[in-house]
Amino acid sequence: MLIRILFFLAFLFLIDWYSFQAFKASFPGNFWVKLAFWSFSIIVYLFVAYTFLTFSNRGVSSPNFGRMASLLILSIIPKLIILTFLFGEDILRVSTGAFQSIAGSREGDFLPDRRKFLNQTALALAAIPFVGILHGVLIGKYRYRVIRHTLEFDDLPEEFDGFTITQISDIHSGSFDDRKKLEYGVDLINQQGSDVILFTGDLVNNRSEEMEPWIETFKKLHAPLGKYSILGNHDYGDYMSWPSQEAKAANLQHLFQIQEELGFKLLRNESVQIQKGNSSIDLIGVENWGKGFAQYGDLAKAAANLTKESFKILMSHDPSHFDEEVKSFAHHIHLTLSGHTHGMQFGIEIPGFIKWSPASLRYPKWAGLYEELGRYLHVNRGFGFLAFPGRVGIWPEITVLELRRK
Structure with a gap:
């Protein structure tokens, strides 16, 4: 050394x-x-x-x-x-x-x-x-930006016309160092007034205890039709040494308890129905599945009880899952929500002119909205930060997606 x-x-x-x-x-x-x-x-x-x-x-x-x-x-x-x-x-x-x-x-x-x-x-x-x-x-690591997208679908149930989703991803609570600015970001999420809040993984860097100082802050998040979450690759504690497998398992169990305390329904290779009036849509959540990363996710298991005709939204942390499996999956998944890349926390984005980050060298779909084979993927740039304690040109993101019926 x-x-x-x-x-x-x-x-x-x-x-x-x-x-x-x-x-x-x-x-x-x-x-x-x-x-x-x-x-x-x-x-x-x-x-x-x-x-x-x-x-x-x-x-x-x-x-x-x-x-x-x-x-x-x-x-x-x-x-x-x-x-x-x-x-x-x-x-x-x-x-x-x-x-x-x-x-x-x-x-x-x-x-x-x-x-x-x-x-x-x-x-x-x-x-x-x-x-x-x-x-x-x-400044940049707390320079929260709200990004809005409106998506139209032929088969969206009528009662979900105008349904709104706020997506956040990659909180990485072990990196925060400014409570006041973090509380501003949480307030900004609530100000969007969306029907649901969906969190697409990486609550911590490694240890569940990293979230403990911020529990009261994130408990303030609210959405009338619920808050749902999945696990990201960092949530499993795979990137550090543990004294035993039992200690690692206990850490993950503690993380599950924190998710519950925060008011999030954690989806682990399973689905739930979101009801609105007499209609419903299916929300699927898989564990982490990434090309070159751990593949704990089981999409077939998560969608096993769903009909092919239902409207489906998938939460999957790593966007490589979309190209490798989701877009060719037997069920038509209308919208996939991912995070993971952070846009490398470094790049240049001028709407209509340039969009580049070193993340593009690893991930063809690294930030923003993509459409392929009639299926949408949105990759959130992340709410927090990891390793490099800053963001240059790729700002922390709060995404608001509005679903409309064609």
């Missing part, structure tokens, strides 16, 4: 040393700029070393890991932009110097000086992600 830490710190130092050249060229002789640069870098080195030397079995869910992730991202991404400019500039300098040498220029001109304008441009561009990441850590 120690050798790996030293190699990683050496890698960070090389990035710092190379990017420092832009600061030297832009602020020649300025002692305070140099002091600020290396002071910040040393703080990052020390915190990285401390975090790995005290690494707990909570892994990426531990608070120290999140703080380290923030410092690393805040430090490395802007410097990578600087490195891109410096590398390009060095290629130009070497090429120019070699040409001058061949052309017989006088000694000392082989490598021209660094161009101050290019270095200042690199610093200015690097400042953009630096400010963005800082905003994401301090």
Whole structure:
């Protein structure tokens, strides 16, 4: 472990040393700029070393890991932009110097000086992600956004015309650090006044006890036709070491009790009917099923008692389930609600122009509304955050879906 830490710190130092050249060229002789640069870098080195030397079995869910992730991202991404400019500039300098040498220029001109304008441009561009990441850590992770969709169906029961769903996902209660802002988010959910609230998994990072400080806050959620939930991949405690299988099982049982205390009906490979007047729709909830993740979900079991003609909504945490099984399932599932990806908590979204996140490299359907074979999938960007304690460009989401009859 120690050798790996030293190699990683050496890698960070090389990035710092190379990017420092832009600061030297832009602020020649300025002692305070140099002091600020290396002071910040040393703080990052020390915190990285401390975090790995005290690494707990909570892994990426531990608070120290999140703080380290923030410092690393805040430090490395802007410097990578600087490195891109410096590398390009060095290629130009070497090429120019070699040409001058061949052309017989006088000694000392082989490598021209660094161009101050290019270095200042690199610093200015690097400042953009630096400010963005800082905003994401301090503000963005609680910058709740309500996203609305209206979906039309030929076979929606008439009495459900105008039926509204508020979907939340990926609470990750072990990451919260601001009660006031969290209470604002919960109030915002209630303000939507939807018929039902559906939570699509990952209540905690690993341990059920992470939710205990926030129970009273989330108990305030209300919906006239009920609150329903499913489990996400983090809810099972699979990503940490337990003293025994009994301890792990007890943790999961405690999580079930918390779900009940919160007023959520937890669906574990089962379905319920939501009644409105003389009509009903089927709500299906499966345990986590993800491509490359644990596959505890059993859709066939959950839908075993349903008729093919009924209107069906499915809650399944991982959106890969939709492509792998749901869209070709024997029963026509009208709407699937998922979460899981968080949109990687980092990306660019300008409606009508661009929608990109590193999550798209892993998940073809990573955020928002999709339609295929007459079946809809909505992927919520998540209410909370994990590992990196921030959100940049991909804000925490509260989704409101209105169902209409064509």
